[in-house]
Amino acid sequence: MRGRLFLVVLALLMSALAPVHAQDADAIRIDWPPPVYFLQGTVTVTGSAAPANLQSFFLEVAPWSESPTGWIPVTLPARTPVSNGALGQWDTTLLEDGIYILRLSVTLTDNTRTYATSGPLRVGNLLQIPSGEPVPIVQVPTVEPAAPAAPTMVPRPQVVNELPLPVGGQVKFFETSTQDFMRQAGMTWVKWQIPFVIGDSNLFNVARDRINWSHEAGFLVLLSIVGQKEVMAELGEAEYFPQYAAFVGEIAAMGPDAIQVWNEQNLDREWPQGRIDPRSYVELLRQSYTAIKAVDPQVKVITGAPAPTGAEGAFGLSRVWNDDRYYLGMANAGAADFTDCIGVHYNEGIIPPQQQGGDPRQPDYPTRYLPLMMQRAAFPFRSNPKPICFTELGYLSPEGFDSLPSGFAWAANTSVAEQSEWLAGAVTVASQMSSVQVDLIIVFNMDFTTFTDDPQAGYAIIRPDGACPACAAFGALRAGG
Numbered sequence: 354m355r356g357r358l359f360l361v362v363l364a365l366l367m368s369a370l371a372p373v374h375a376q377d378a379d380a381i382r383i384d385w386p387p388p389v390y391f392l393q394g395t396v397t398v399t400g401s402a403a404p405a406n407l408q409s410f411f412l413e414v415a416p417w418s419e420s421p422t423g424w425i426p427v428t429l430p431a432r433t434p435v436s437n438g439a440l441g442q443w444d445t446t447l448l449e450d451g452i453y454i455l456r457l458s459v460t461l462t463d464n465t466r467t468y469a470t471s472g473p474l475r476v477g478n479l480l481q482i483p484s485g486e487p488v489p490i491v492q493v494p495t496v497e498p499a500a501p502a503a504p505t506m507v508p509r510p511q512v513v514n515e516l517p518l519p520v521g522g523q524v525k526f527f528e529t530s531t532q533d534f535m536r537q538a539g540m541t542w543v544k545w546q547i548p549f550v551i552g553d554s555n556l557f558n559v560a561r562d563r564i565n566w567s568h569e570a571g572f573l574v575l576l577s578i579v580g581q582k583e584v585m586a587e588l589g590e591a592e593y594f595p596q597y598a599a600f601v602g603e604i605a606a607m608g609p610d611a612i613q614v615w616n617e618q619n620l621d622r623e624w625p626q627g628r629i630d631p632r633s634y635v636e637l638l639r640q641s642y643t644a645i646k647a648v649d650p651q652v653k654v655i656t657g658a659p660a661p662t663g664a665e666g667a668f669g670l671s672r673v674w675n676d677d678r679y680y681l682g683m684a685n686a687g688a689a690d691f692t693d694c695i696g697v698h699y700n701e702g703i704i705p706p707q708q709q710g711g712d713p714r715q716p717d718y719p720t721r722y723l724p725l726m727m728q729r730a731a732f733p734f735r736s737n738p739k740p741i742c743f744t745e746l747g748y749l750s751p752e753g754f755d756s757l758p759s760g761f762a763w764a765a766n767t768s769v770a771e772q773s774e775w776l777a778g779a780v781t782v783a784s785q786m787s788s789v790q791v792d793l794i795i796v797f798n799m800d801f802t803t804f805t806d807d808p809q810a811g812y813a814i815i816r817p818d819g820a821c822p823a824c825a826a827f828g829a830l831r832a833g834g
Contacts (some may be wrong), residue, residue, distance in 0.1 A: 480615035517784035522799035538827035586625035602644030615657035631682030642691035659697030661720035684733035694742035747797035777826035
């Protein structure tokens with residue numbers, strides 16, 4: 354009875370409120386649990402509910418869908434602002450096992466309301482034991498173990514590639530509609546980027562869930578694992594590198610299909626300023642490769658992909674190395690001995706992928722052209738050849754959004770039709786390169802929604818209207834398509 358009364362009171366409270374309006378995303382957010390996570394027992398939800406004109410807030414959940422309905426409150430309303438703290442306790446045992454979306458509902462003093470969400474989240478309080486009998490989980494400790502002792506993992510799927518070479522997409526939400534589009538496109542891989550944070554054991558669960566959900570959906574999974582440059586700078590490489598390597602070794606035990614070691618390590622945005630050096634990176638790669646292969650030799654190890662750039666003359670080697678210089682340094686330091694594939698990025702094109710000239714910005718600069726970018730990455734490793742893997746390949750189009758920020762104005766005239774045509778063309782071009790072996794192309798990206806100073810949503814191939822023209826273009830390349 355008390356539970357029913359609680360729901361009735363909250364329903365009346367919610368019905369009296371006015372529609373939603375925008376608020377500062379940093380002041381109203383859910384930090385934990387993150388999307389694509391497995392939950393049991395009572396969970397402490399953390400984040401912030403601290404707008405300047407806060408009236409109250411509470412947490413609610415609904416079954417996961419593209420347009421969730423049937424919201425169920427899981428906490429009482431609170432009036433005290435919370436910044437980077439506990440928003441409430443969610444007892445997941447009161448719900449049936451299934452997939453949900455969690456929502457922070459914030460009411461403002463003018464009676465308008467705004468939300469922050471996290472999902473999909475899987476609630477599983479009934480575990481299957483070998484006899485097949487369900488085991489109820491009444492309470493699970495909220496403190497996670499230091500490492501996953503024996504995680505239950507979904508086996509790697511048996512995939513059949515029908516495209517000229519294997520293709521995947523980098524995802525953020527991985528909704529059912531996203532998965533359907535990826536299947537339409539003939540994609541067989543999905544890429545997630547996860548951080549390495551010393552002492553954060555919950556990241557093992559994040560990795561586990563992304564691997565499991567990807568495999569359940571029938572996709573091979575690539576995890577790009579990036580650490581914290583500030584912590585590396587503070588601890589020093591001798592202390593930091595073994596901890597990173599131990600982490601990726603633990604992740605390898607969960608059965609991902611590929612792990613990428615770091616990201617764009619030739620920039621001070623990703624590596625400590627003043628310490629950018631391919632020899633240093635190769636030492637991290639060596640330790641990581643050794644740890645991964647010792648656990649599971651089947652896991653493909655991909656190097657971090659240097660950012661395509663020629664900016665070292667403008668900013669100095671303490672802040673950036675040109676990608677060709679960095680690739681050469683990696684090769685000279687022996688990177689080929691500690692990797693299965695050389696990571697490459699290409700996300701600055703504004704001309705068809707087969708062209709090798711005619712870019713209006715810098716007609717002679719090779720990173721503007723897809724064939725030259727492939728040769729640029731592969732050439733330093735010619736004495737110990739390795740295939741290349743595009744872990745980001747994308748074309749930016751502002752169509753359907755506001756104007757691009759000034760730093761990305763070069764893509765202002767790229768249409769969605771061109772984005773779709775060029776992405777499919779890039780697969781064809783890469784598959785026909787006789788001088789370079791391309792093992793994988795990850796499209797950047799499938800479903801990002803941020804369109805600010807870094808307009809990632811403009812690269813997304815699922816467009817604001819919910820359509821995916823590029824998926825159809827990829828699908829046309831499928832064998833028998």
